[in-house]
Amino acid sequence: MRTLRHDVPASLVVFLVAVPLSLGVALAAGAPLAAGLVAAAVGGIVAGRLGGSVVQVSGPTASLTVVIAGLVTTYGWRATCLITIMAGGLQLLLGAFKAARAALAVSPAVVHGMLAGVGIIIALAQLHVVLGGSPQQSPWANLAQLPSQILDMHGHKVMVGILTVTVLLVWGRMPKHVRAVPAPLAALLTAAVTAAAFEWNVTRIDLSGAITAWAPPELPSGDWQHIAMGVLLVALVAGAESLLCCVATDGMHTGARSDLDRELTGQGVANMLSGVLGGLPVAGVIVRSTTNIQAGARTRWSAVLHGVWVLLFALCLGWTIKLIPMEALAALLVFIGIKTISLGHLRKVHGHNEVPVYVITMSGVILVGLAEGVLAGLALAALLALRRLTRVTVDKRQEEPGGVMHTTVSGSLTFLGVPRLTQELRAIPPGTAVDLDLNIDFMDNAAFDALHSWRLDHERLGGTVTVDELHDEWYSMAASGGRMFPAKSPPKAPGRWWLPWTHRRRPLSAAAAIECRLAQGTDEFHKRTAPLLRPVFTQLATQQRPSHLFLTCADSRVVPSLITSSGPGDLFTVRNIGNLVPCSGAEPRDDSVAAAIEYATGVLKVHTITVCGHSGCGAMAALLQGPATTEGLPQLTRWLRHGHPSLDRLGESGQDTTAEDAALDALCRLNIQQQLENLRTYRKVDEQVRAGQLTLVGLYFHIGSARVHHVPPRDADSPASDGSLPTEPTPI
Known part of the structure; x- marks a missing residue:
């Protein structure tokens, strides 16, 4: 009972946020508006009770609107409900096989790029509704028709949209006690009251009988390969968003950490039930989850109660929704769509040089489709990661003309690094004495062939090459015909230079100890410590301070x-x-x-x-x-x-x-x-x-x-x- 005094108020705050957002997502997806409320109620009660996070709030999500809109257009609403049921079954299966953590391997740049692309598509489509028209079938068509739509604006409808966006923009600057009312709810209430007071000509929403007019899902008719792709897309996008939301919310509270496999299982059950009841697909939603935490939620009962409030509202107060202008909901969606392009996300991906992944994903989602855009982003992220992991650096320095050329090759030597490696090595003048340090953790056959061929050519032309390997002897083993390691060698433990020799080495005879220990110590310094400290000693070489x-x-x-x-x-x-x-x-x-x-x-x-x-x-x-x-x-x-x-x-x-x-x-x-x-x-x-x-x-x-x-x-x-x-x- 001590936690309920925190969870009940928090659940009411989340409920007030969830209702307008759920209606807006349903509108953008081309689904019945009641489907958004059904999904919000099921997501709160079922996913909140069975999921693996104590503070996450689930419901219909904007990231799936493009997919659902395409499914509704192709197969119809009742068939889309069956696809939602199958997607939930797939999530349940993945959770049972402990596959949840695989979703965390998706680059955040791909996720944020996908959300930005979906947000732009939603904003372009709903802008037509705000202007008094109807959205087109594609982002290109929406963009092409926008000038004519602007020229043919419907005054009252546009004014409702402008009023809604204005309230959303200024609400964050209101006094704290005023901001206790969530901004989406305040914007819709302001628009509804103003439109009613001035008797504006706007489009009204009517949910009369929509909640009770249930029809069973039906089998989609068409190519089952495309249907299977739709099931897979809904399951993976909804599952990935839920799991990433779990990870994000874990950093916002001090309660129990999330069980990702349990979360995926709970999401699967919620999606199956939502599909049966005629609701949209369900996923963890970061906006509602953040609101839940900031409102003081302590346990999963806040999410469950929020679902109960949504259900009671739909059954008892659904008639009040007809007071909300359709254009106000569309303006809310335009605002939310633009907000998905977060400067904070752009700064993060820019700091890790992943802006190309973000841009390619976003562009692909807008221009081609959600699945294609995500796949393009994943492919580019994989290529960039492969490039970073196989990057080779070649450092050459010659302390005096005609002296020894000290050359250090660092990184993972693969076929991708062969062009850079051969370019640098062939630039060494013939006849030069080369001290080659290989500070590498992997070498494939192509890299060995390139390195060994250069060495033979250099020595044939009168030069000398001394190879010193700082890690495992990849080059020596390959040159001797030995079997190579199957994978990259793990980094060796740092030399324990602070321990006495007797604690680090096998016992030696007295004579051997006198002769060898200093030599072994300097050799260990050259192999382990000198490469790390060389930049420091280079700076200190001219003076001490x-x-x-x-x-x-x-x-x-x-x-x-x-x-x-x-x-x-x-x-x-x-x-x-x-x-x-x-x-x-x-x-x-x-x-x-x-x-x-x-x-x-x-x-x-x-x-x-x-x-x-x-x-x-x-x-x-x-x-x-x-x-x-x-x-x-x-x-x-x-x-x-x-x-x-x-x-x-x-x-x-x-x-x-x-x-x-x-x-x-x-x-x-x-x-x-x-x-x-x-x-x-x-x-x-x-x-x-x-x-x-x-x-x-x-x-x-x-x-x-x-x-x-x-x-x-x-x-x-x-x-x-x-x-x-x-x-x-x-x-x-």
Whole structure:
């Protein structure tokens, strides 16, 4: 009951939208007007209850008007009802065999082009009704007769049409409480009241006895091949629109997702029942579904109740429809037809270079027919997709005249790419040494023949060709006569460069490990990483512009680019034992660190200097354990003197140095703060920090937990300036 307080109001809003639109679709299709109301009631009750979407609203749809109009003209209305029943049976069968998702393979450009074409056909036909005439048999005839129809306008009928379109145009700018009445209903009511008040001479609609005057469907007489084509067209167009509408509405609400196979089955049952009762074909309609969601619908009961309201209206209030001028309905259809040409859809297809598909489909629907236009659009979409999937790029560069020609072929090598491939390869001068990288995921026989023939000719004329395949060895296998793969090779998982060698490769002997691991690593870099990073390195080849000077320990477990997610050109890195920064002028002198600081601040103009320490630092452990630890290592002993201020600070903090692990961790963190202070002894650094041009940052990498923490510099005015330990580092 909690959902009904949302669903009942929503169902009433959708009902008010559905009635005029259903009548308009029936008018455009040349079917009895009551057939539109029957389809709306059946679509709401049956498809709403049995379908796979909780918010979609089904009913007669404008996309089928051209098909239905042709069927009515050829076979008559009662035979068209039987075709609707058979189309529903086909949908039911497709849903039972789980074929619903195949409809999603249709390009949206084809769907939108079809709807635009149908909309233009409807607008051209109904414009004649607005002008007081009758629609012709084809869009060409409607267009040809339009000038004479304009010259022979019927005043009152045209005024009703203009009034209807005017209300539709301005209704969106009305106050919110006024817009609670749907625009189509407001337009028809305005036209009806005005025509009655001024006693205009307009055409009236009469549904007296139409709902109860039911006649059974009859077998169509004619060529069964054409009848079968009509059944297939109704089933597929209605089914595709319903399923695409499901997908669209799923993105508009937070309720349960649609079951597409169940939706197709529910649509099939609804179409069978609609055909039996003398209604139009049924499909999910995006306008009513969107209105349903915006009105606050929560469950499928909103769609079901909307169908109940339509049924009650047809049975009890059908007489009120005769107050609506036929020209007002025709004007509504003209407005809806023009609205199908959506600029939003055009922008989307333009962004994906599918405007030709949209235009061909729309033009084919208008000039030839719905089925022919859709097939033409599908064929063009398939050709464009095939062209994209088989596109080949050939990149050639020669670093110096007479040097090696580096050539990279990327894409899928098929017979479609052979002309481009041979053109590019034959442009390489004879006698040139060629380094050919094949970054391809497929190669057919025609492409192999073209590539192999060029290679033999090039080598015969004195050149050399070295082939390196970055993916599966398509060329090598074909050259050796091996059996080729039946399909495109799936992309390989990216190399796990961040893992140690021991975690990525099979165990090697000690000697083999020393000799091979670096070579294997560089080989993996060339095959997997270099092609991706080559454009970046090309830009960085002439100069570097790092934003950070990163001072860290030489410990092999600390990988700066890994723990900071940085790339080439980001960090100007200095590594030493203990991540120490000797004070300016300190003894023993160390020009290496001082030179890096000088170059980073004076030439590179870095914005940040980071000192990064880590847990379990061997240098700090050596300081804690005393000089005996580094006995026999005189250079290391002298270097660690720069860490004595950090050790003194630990003693001043009162830390219990007998708890070795806690003392080491505290010293590692205090050492970071001490090195940040040491940086301020360099005049250039201190000036830039005071001017706000440079920031000093401390990082602490806890190896065991793989966590990076922030360690703030010790402020001279902070409580920690008394020598106490810094607070626990802040996780980043």
